[in-house]
Amino acid sequence: MKNRLKIERAILDITQDELAKIIGVSRQTINSIEKNRYVPSTVLALKLSKTFQKPVNDFFELIEGE
Amino acid sequence: MTIKSVLDCERKSLEKMKKYQLPNQFKKIGFSILIISFVSLFMNRFSINDLEFKMIAKYGMLVGLLIASISKEKIEDELISNLRMQSYTFAFIVGVIITLTNPFFSYIVDFFIKAKESSTNGVGDWQILWLLLSIQVFYFEFLKRLHK
Numbered sequence: 130m131k132n133r134l135k136i137e138r139a140i141l142d143i144t145q146d147e148l149a150k151i152i153g154v155s156r157q158t159i160n161s162i163e164k165n166r167y168v169p170s171t172v173l174a175l176k177l178s179k180t181f182q183k184p185v186n187d188f189f190e191l192i193e194g195e
Numbered sequence: 196m197t198i199k200s201v202l203d204c205e206r207k208s209l210e211k212m213k214k215y216q217l218p219n220q221f222k223k224i225g226f227s228i229l230i231i232s233f234v235s236l237f238m239n240r241f242s243i244n245d246l247e248f249k250m251i252a253k254y255g256m257l258v259g260l261l262i263a264s265i266s267k268e269k270i271e272d273e274l275i276s277n278l279r280m281q282s283y284t285f286a287f288i289v290g291v292i293i294t295l296t297n298p299f300f301s302y303i304v305d306f307f308i309k310a311k312e313s314s315t316n317g318v319g320d321w322q323i324l325w326l327l328l329s330i331q332v333f334y335f336e337f338l339k340r341l342h343k
Contacts, residue, residue, distance in 0.1 A: 154274070155269075161342045
């Protein structure tokens with residue numbers, strides 16, 4: 130799964146730590162999602178969607194074959 | 196009592212069981228007990244040499260590891276829960292493999308050094324618990340470091 134989390138974060142001009150505090154997770158979790166090492170749960174994806182004010186599909190995308 | 200109410204009751208008790216974790220401060224306490232017990236065991240080996248003291252120190256190590264294992268992280272989020280689950284799975288599989296293969300390796304070692312008595316009795320309960328807990332605790336720390 131690809132994601133545009135880093136870009137969306139840059140648009141809002143917030144750091145990993147700030148985003149982590151907004152959605153109530155650790156900075157490591159945001160870093161792992163950005164580096165594609167961890168696929169977040171639906172709850173976390175919806176929290177990100179609420180923060181970025183965009184549908185989940187705008188920043189998470191399935192790679193062909195997944 | 197209907198089947199639905201029985202299922203609800205079971206679900207609630209299962210939910211309660213999920214809250215088994217200790218606060219984050221207990222992690223330091225757990226590691227302190229582990230270190231103190233380890234040092235005591237080491238000292239006992241070279242100076243005191245008391246069997247009861249040895250047993251207390253050994254079980255102290257298990258208690259310390261268990262407390263460290265079930266203590267929460269500073270931020271206990273879904274990534275940490277995921278890593279914790281991975282570490283328990285890994286510890287269980289590795290623990291079972293080592294326990295099953297240990298008598299075989301003991302037999303091979305005995306065969307080559309031609310021991311008078313074969314030691315294919317297997318692994319004791321303390322060794323199994325120590326193995327499972329230490330693999331879980333240290334693999335969990337390793338996984339956390341990978342996700343930094």
